[in-house]
Amino acid sequence: MQRRSAARLGPLLLLLLLPVAWGAGPEPPRADGELQVSSRLAGQAARVALHYLNYRLGSPSALRALGQVRKATVKTIPGIGHKYYLQFTTEDYKSSQNVGTCLATVLYLKRKPRPAVNINCTYTKDQKQTREDDYSFYKKLRQQTKPITGNDIPDSYGHIEPALEPAWALAVAGSSYLMWEKSTENLGYFMAQVKNVKQWITKDDSIDFDYLVILHEIPTQEMISCHLRVIWTPGHPLKVKYFCLSENQQSESEEGSGTESGSTNGIFNEEEANF
Amino acid sequence: SNMRLILFFSALAGASWCLETFLDFWLHPSNPALPVDIRVPFPSLQSVKVFLESHHIEYSILLEDLQVDKKKQEMVNNQRRERDTSNFNYGAYHPLESIYAALDGLAAEYPSLVSKQEIGKSYEKRPMYILKFSTGGTNRPAIWLDAGIHSREWITQATALWTAQKIASEYGNNPSITSLLNRMDIFLLVVTNPDGYAFTHTNNRMWRKTRSKNSGSLCIGVDPNRNWDAGFGGPGASTNPCSESYHGPSANSEVEVKNVVNFIKSHGKIKAFLTLHSYSQLLLFPFGYKCTKPADYNELDTVGKAAASALASLYGTTYKVGTICSTIYQASGGSIDWSYDYGIKYSFAFELRDTGRYGFLLPASQIIPTAEETWLGLLKIMEHVRDNQS
Numbered sequence: 172m173q174r175r176s177a178a179r180l181g182p183l184l185l186l187l188l189l190p191v192a193w194g195a196g197p198e199p200p201r202a203d204g205e206l207q208v209s210s211r212l213a214g215q216a217a218r219v220a221l222h223y224l225n226y227r228l229g230s231p232s233a234l235r236a237l238g239q240v241r242k243a244t245v246k247t248i249p250g251i252g253h254k255y256y257l258q259f260t261t262e263d264y265k266s267s268q269n270v271g272t273c274l275a276t277v278l279y280l281k282r283k284p285r286p287a288v289n290i291n292c293t294y295t296k297d298q299k300q301t302r303e304d305d306y307s308f309y310k311k312l313r314q315q316t317k318p319i320t321g322n323d324i325p326d327s328y329g330h331i332e333p334a335l336e337p338a339w340a341l342a343v344a345g346s347s348y349l350m351w352e353k354s355t356e357n358l359g360y361f362m363a364q365v366k367n368v369k370q371w372i373t374k375d376d377s378i379d380f381d382y383l384v385i386l387h388e389i390p391t392q393e394m395i396s397c398h399l400r401v402i403w404t405p406g407h408p409l410k411v412k413y414f415c416l417s418e419n420q421q422s423e424s425e426e427g428s429g430t431e432s433g434s435t436n437g438i439f440n441e442e443e444a445n446f
Numbered sequence: 447s448n449m450r451l452i453l454f455f456s457a458l459a460g461a462s463w464c465l466e467t468f469l470d471f472w473l474h475p476s477n478p479a480l481p482v483d484i485r486v487p488f489p490s491l492q493s494v495k496v497f498l499e500s501h502h503i504e505y506s507i508l509l510e511d512l513q514v515d516k517k518k519q520e521m522v523n524n525q526r527r528e529r530d531t532s533n534f535n536y537g538a539y540h541p542l543e544s545i546y547a548a549l550d551g552l553a554a555e556y557p558s559l560v561s562k563q564e565i566g567k568s569y570e571k572r573p574m575y576i577l578k579f580s581t582g583g584t585n586r587p588a589i590w591l592d593a594g595i596h597s598r599e600w601i602t603q604a605t606a607l608w609t610a611q612k613i614a615s616e617y618g619n620n621p622s623i624t625s626l627l628n629r630m631d632i633f634l635l636v637v638t639n640p641d642g643y644a645f646t647h648t649n650n651r652m653w654r655k656t657r658s659k660n661s662g663s664l665c666i667g668v669d670p671n672r673n674w675d676a677g678f679g680g681p682g683a684s685t686n687p688c689s690e691s692y693h694g695p696s697a698n699s700e701v702e703v704k705n706v707v708n709f710i711k712s713h714g715k716i717k718a719f720l721t722l723h724s725y726s727q728l729l730l731f732p733f734g735y736k737c738t739k740p741a742d743y744n745e746l747d748t749v750g751k752a753a754a755s756a757l758a759s760l761y762g763t764t765y766k767v768g769t770i771c772s773t774i775y776q777a778s779g780g781s782i783d784w785s786y787d788y789g790i791k792y793s794f795a796f797e798l799r800d801t802g803r804y805g806f807l808l809p810a811s812q813i814i815p816t817a818e819e820t821w822l823g824l825l826k827i828m829e830h831v832r833d834n835q836s
Contacts, residue, residue: 209766209773218802236803239764264803327600327651328539329809361802363652385652387805390682390775392669392690394652 206243206255213243215359215389216255216286220275222354223288225264225347229409231340232304233296234264234347241272252280253356263296264343271295279356286354305405308337312378318370319380325364338368342382345401348411350386363387363394378403386415536608537814539600541647542572542640548607549575549636556614559627565635566705569658572640574705579613579632587715587835589828590790592635592706593722595670595781596654597642601798601808601816602722606636608817609824622825626832630717633709639670639702652806656700660687668694671723672779673703676787677735680778693779703781710785717835718792719785720824725805726774726797727765729754729823732786734770735778742791743769749830750794757823761815763799765823770795792831796820 206213217237225234238260246254255277263270271293278287312319321335324342331339342365350360363385371379382399397415486494498505534548553562559581564573580586593606613632616623626632637643641657655667665688672683675697679685683693698704710716731746733739740746750767758764766773770780774797782793799808799816808816 207768207772209768211772211774237801267803323651325804325807325809327646327807329804329807329812361805363805364807390691390777391684392654394690 203246204244206245208240208243210243211390212245212356213240213255213257215354215356216243216277217257217259217273217275218359219277219286219351219354220257220259220273220288220290221261222347222351222360223286224273224290224292225344226351226409226411229344229403229407230301230305230405231308231337231344231403232301233294233298234340234343235261235270235292236264236267238262238269248278250281252278254278261292264340269295285352286356288351302405308340309378309403309405312337312370313376315370315372318372319368320370321365321368323364323366324368335368338370338380339365341378341380341401341403342368342384342399344403344409345380345382345399345411345413346384346386346397348409349384349397349399349413349415353386353415358391359389360395361387361389366396376404534611536604536611536817538810539604539813540607542637542644545603545607545637546573546575549577549610552577552610552614556617559617560610560614565709566701568639568641568702569656569700570641570644572644574635574638574640574702576709577610577634577636579617579627579634581617581627583631585713585715586629586631587717588631588633588713589718589720589831590633590635590710590716590785591720591722591824592638592781594636594643595638595702595721596723597639597646598652598654598806599722599724599798600646600806601724601813603637603643604810604813605722605798605817605820606634608814609821610634610636612817612821622829626828630832630835632828633713633716635706638706641702642667654690655692656702658694658700660692661695663687665692668692668700669779670700670703671781672777673697673700674707674779674781674784676780676783677733677778680735682734682775682777683779691777697779706781707784710788710790716785716790718794718827718831719782719790720793720827721781721795722798722820723795724798724808725800725802727763727799727801728773728795728797729757729765729767730770730773730782730795730797732769732783732793734774734776734780735783737769737771737776739769740786746792746794749792749827752830753794753823753826756826757819760819760822763816763819792827794827796823 214237217240221235221237240257240259242256242258244256246256248254257275257277258272259275260272261270262268273290273292275288275290280287319335319338321332321338324335324339325331343362346362350362353360365382365384367383369381371381373379380401380403382401384397384399386395386397388395395415397413400412402410484494534551540548549562553560559579561578561580563576563578565576566574568574591606591609593602596602613623613627613634617627618624639656642653642655645653645657653667655669657667659666660668668687669683669689669691672691672693678697679693682691684691686692694700698707710719729750731740731750747767754765754767770777770783780795782795786793798820799812
């Protein structure tokens with residue numbers, strides 16, 4: 172009798188232990204002020220800002236990756252959270268060329284689930300060119316009579332089939348939404364692999380993909396599997412739905428349709444971040 | 447008629463189960479335009495021929511008798527392996543067996559400099575081989591370099607293998623490495639976690655841990671870089687066997703870790719402990735288990751920055767330098783914390799390319815550039831050790 176109840180408690184105890192094991196550190200900064208540009212928290216916050224930007228721009232040809240953090244400060248807003256002020260360079264996701272600098276604020280809120288981001292960037296790539304690249308992506312995908320399917324992108328050896336590149340780029344854009352939502356001050360994400368992709372041929376003019384993506388979670392090192400549904404029409408907000416499976420918790424999107432809080436000087440000029 | 451071919455072979459494959467003709471497809475039916483290769487056991491030969499001919503399906507015999515050819519092929523392969531360190535493709539990712547063959551190849555090609563030693567076996571009884579680079583002497587002070595403690599970090603094993611070839615070929619040519627090897631030995635462990643590495647090829651490309659069984663759990667494996675005796679069980683390691691950063695039941699519980707610890711301790715004169723990880727482009731030194739600076743912070747930081755600078759000089763790849771805790775995250779039970787606390791001052795960990803685009807799945811085309819630039823960083827550190835070791 173005793174043994175059975177102990178066994179039932181076991182997993183519960185483990186679940187309770189886990190946050191304790193991680194909560195002890197790396198500590199969010201206690202003192203306000205300037206952070207070392209090499210600090211993990213600065214880089215992480217910058218990445219969150221970029222996830223938000225990549226999602227909001229919804230442009231597979233204009234995806235950006237973090238270059239270098241140039242300046243980072245953090246402020247505690249009592250009762251609300253920690254606000255990071257960042258300046259960082261960005262690189263083109265595909266070519267790694269430097270494509271400009273961003274100024275961003277990232278507010279990790281104590282009560283709301285996702286970070287509030289405000290980001291403004293210079294962009295040195297020819298925007299007309301990226302619009303054209305997006306459109307030729309789009310045309311190629313619209314011209315599919317047979318739906319695109321694929322596995323393991325990139326494969327074990329880091330290779331991406333050229334025919335699957337557009338699908339992969341769209342997965343990065345869609346995953347950006349997911350990673351932005353899931354990010355906290357301590358938990359960061361990278362899109363490790365597209366495990367599976369399946370295109371839905373639509374009757375309207377949207378591009379519709381179903382993905383299974385693997386996210387790499389830092390600092391836990393866990394690989395999180397998420398189902399991702401991405402609906403794209405160039406020049407329109409990306410529509411993303413997701414459902415993640417994980418050892419310890421599941422997370423799910425509300426409908427992501429481009430109206431979340433945060434702001435960017437991209438195409439969208441709507442609401443300011445509400446903090 | 448092409449479509450029919452596919453259906454036929456599917457039917458044949460199905461039929462083979464029922465009729466026990468034991469057809470072995472070497473090239474599976476996939477596309478009407480592509481041929482299918484089948485190995486047919488002798489007892490089934492007649493019936494298969496009849497089937498094909500009666501359905502007007504063209505076939506040709508590639509190998510009359512496999513048994514004979516297989517033996518010939520094996521011999522050719524073995525001979526080729528012996529000869530082929532110059533033809534070994536360092537710019538590709540290789541399975542464990544090929545890496546081990548390459549180690550043999552290097553020892554055979556540079557017998558007066560390179561020897562292979564076994565330092566113990568893994569959990570699943572795979573040998574753990576180190577290469578010793580030595581120009582002689584008895585128990586000279588030495589530098590330790592390991593890779594692949596986390597099996598999914600494929601760029602590390604590949605870089606280490608390239609580095610082995612580089613050290614061997616540079617002796618006598620590069621004055622720096624020549625003077626180093628005239629005074630010190632180098633020990634290189636290319637695959638620290640062979641069970642994990644094999645598993646990344648057969649089952650799960652993203653496997654990180656060892657493959658040891660955890661009592662009381664269905665989950666397998668311990669994070670070998672949380673298993674060292676340095677702040678063991680502290681923050682930054684998990685108590686959950688199902689976690690990727692599970693520290694294990696006790697320090698050195700993992701035989702892979704124990705084998706390295708035993709080697710280092712019994713050698714007694716290791717002056718530098720260098721380890722390769724990926725990804726993030728970082729050059730790290732202790733501590734990870736606590737967020738305080740080590741006593742040798744200034745020197746390690748200076749050497750680290752010089753190494754990062756040398757690394758960046760080749761292709762512009764930028765690395766951040768700092769303690770584990772401040773640069774990456776607090777993590778207890780790590781190898782370089784143990785080596786530093788053990789007395790090996792020059793303890794560094796590299797996190798190689800990239801910064802997240804490909805992550806663990808770094809394209810093979812980046813292996814050699816990564817290895818080349820990392821070499822410059824390693825050399826910088828090794829030169830400092832050579833010039834400063836007491």
